[in-house]
Amino acid sequence: MKRTWRADKLSHVGSSIFAEVAQWRAESVQAGMDLIDLSIGSPDQGPSLAIREALAGEVLKEDQYRYPGTRGSEEFRQHVVAWMEHRFGVKVNPATQTLALMGSQDGLAHLAQAVCNPGDVAIVPNPGYPIYAGALAIAGVKPWYLPLKEENDFLPDLDSIPDEVWAEASFILLNFPGNPIAVSADLDFFEKLVALARKWNVLIVHDLAYSEMGFDGYRPISILQVPGADDIAVEFHSFSKSFNMAGCRIAFLVGNEEAVGALRDLKNNIDFGVFMPVQKAAVTAIQQAMSSTGDALYAGTLYEHRRDVLVEALAAEGWHVHKPKATMFVWARIPDTLRTGADAWTSRRFARELLLSAGVAVIPGDAFGSEGEGYVRIALVQDEEKLREAARRIGRFIREAAGSEG
Known part of the structure; x- marks a missing residue:
C-alpha cells in the first residue's frame, strides 16, 4: 500500500468551501468579471x-x-x-x-x-x-x-x-x-x-x-x-x-x-x-x-454605516435581511423565492451562481456548519459605493434566478 503523508484529521479541519470560493473567485476574474469580494472578513482599512x-x-x-x-x-x-x-x-x-x-x-x-x-x-x-x-x-x-x-x-x-x-x-x-x-x-x-x-x-x-x-x-x-x-x-x-x-x-x-x-x-x-x-x-x-x-477609533462606527447602506440597498432590491447589532458580517437567509419549491437552492448554489453570474462573492452558510444551510454570510469589507453596487447586482441576480425558476 502506498504511504500517504497527510493526516486523516486534516479532512476535518476548517471547511473546504473556503478553498472552493477562492476557486470560484479565480474563475470569475478569469472570465473578465468585475469582482466585488464580500467573502472574507479581512478589514480593508489600515490601523491609525x-x-x-x-x-x-x-x-x-x-x-x-x-x-x-x-x-x-x-x-x-x-x-x-x-x-x-x-x-x-x-x-x-x-x-x-x-x-x-x-x-x-x-x-x-x-x-x-x-x-x-x-x-x-x-x-x-x-x-x-x-x-x-x-x-x-x-x-x-x-x-x-x-x-x-x-x-x-x-x-x-x-x-x-x-x-x-x-x-x-x-x-x-x-x-x-x-x-x-x-x-x-x-x-x-x-x-x-x-x-x-x-x-x-x-x-x-x-x-x-x-x-x-x-x-x-x-x-x-x-x-x-x-x-x-x-x-x-x-x-x-x-x-x-x-x-x-x-x-x-x-x-x-x-x-x-x-x-x-x-x-x-x-x-x-x-x-x-x-x-x-x-x-x-x-x-x-x-x-x-x-x-x-x-x-474616534471605535471600529463599530465604520461598520455601522456600512451595515445600514447594505441592508437598506438590499431592501430596495426586494431582499429584506436581518440587521445585525454588531460585527462586520450580515447573516442573510436566501430569499424565499429561491428557497422553496421542487428545485430549492442550497446556500452553496446561491453563493456560486451569484459570484459567477453577478461577480459578488459571499460565503455559503453551510461553511459554518449544518445549521447554516439556507443562509449566506456577507462581509462588510468594501466601501459604501461598492456595497450599493453589490446590492444592485444581487437584486438583479435574484430576480433573474427567480424568473428562470418560474
Whole structure:
C-alpha cells in the first residue's frame, strides 16, 4: 500500500468551501468579471497612523529581534490589564491571567490541545467559526454541536444541553457577538452560563474578537463581568478587527489561571511569542483607545454605516435581511423565492451562481456548519459605493434566478 503523508484529521479541519470560493473567485476574474469580494472578513482599512508609526519605529531598533518570550512583554500585559479594567471594569492578574497570542485563531487552534485529552468532549456552536470544530479534530476531542436557530434569535438554548453532555464536557465555546451570526448576549445570559458551568465544572471559552464592533449604542460585554467568572472562564480578545491590525497577528487570552497557564505551557513548545514591535504597536492601540479621543477609533462606527447602506440597498432590491447589532458580517437567509419549491437552492448554489453570474462573492452558510444551510454570510469589507453596487447586482441576480425558476 502506498504511504500517504497527510493526516486523516486534516479532512476535518476548517471547511473546504473556503478553498472552493477562492476557486470560484479565480474563475470569475478569469472570465473578465468585475469582482466585488464580500467573502472574507479581512478589514480593508489600515490601523491609525500612530499605530503604524509605533511599529515602524520599533522595527528599526536593532535590539528588537531577539526571541520575545511566550507570555508577552511586561508592558503589553500591563496594558491588557488596564484595557480590561477601562473597557469592561474587569480586573485580571498580568502574571497569571494574561497571555499574548499570534492572533486569536492561534489561541483557538491550540487551546483544546492544552486543556483536553483525546476523547474528551467539547460543546461548540453550529453554525460556528470553522476553527472551533477544526481545533477539536486536531486535538482528538469530540464535538457536541449546540444549534443556533433563527426561531431562538440565534441564541443557544442552554437548557437543551443534556445532563450527560454537561457531565462529559471539558469546555463550552461561545462567541458573542458572533461569527458568522452577529448574535449578542446580555449579562443575564452570561450569569446563567457561568452558573451551569460551575455546576458541571466545565470551562467556558468566550471568543470576543468583535468587542469593538457594536452598533446602535450597543457595546459588547465580557463574560468576565460576571462576578467570579474568572475561576471558570477564559476569553479571547483580538486586535485584528478592532484596530485593523489583522496582518500583525496579535491577540490575548485572559481569565482562569489554570487554562491560561496550560496554553502558555503548550505554546512554550511551539513558538517564542509575538514579535516585540507588534506588541509595541498593540500597546499604542490600547493607549489610543483609552485616551479622550479613543471614540474616534471605535471600529463599530465604520461598520455601522456600512451595515445600514447594505441592508437598506438590499431592501430596495426586494431582499429584506436581518440587521445585525454588531460585527462586520450580515447573516442573510436566501430569499424565499429561491428557497422553496421542487428545485430549492442550497446556500452553496446561491453563493456560486451569484459570484459567477453577478461577480459578488459571499460565503455559503453551510461553511459554518449544518445549521447554516439556507443562509449566506456577507462581509462588510468594501466601501459604501461598492456595497450599493453589490446590492444592485444581487437584486438583479435574484430576480433573474427567480424568473428562470418560474
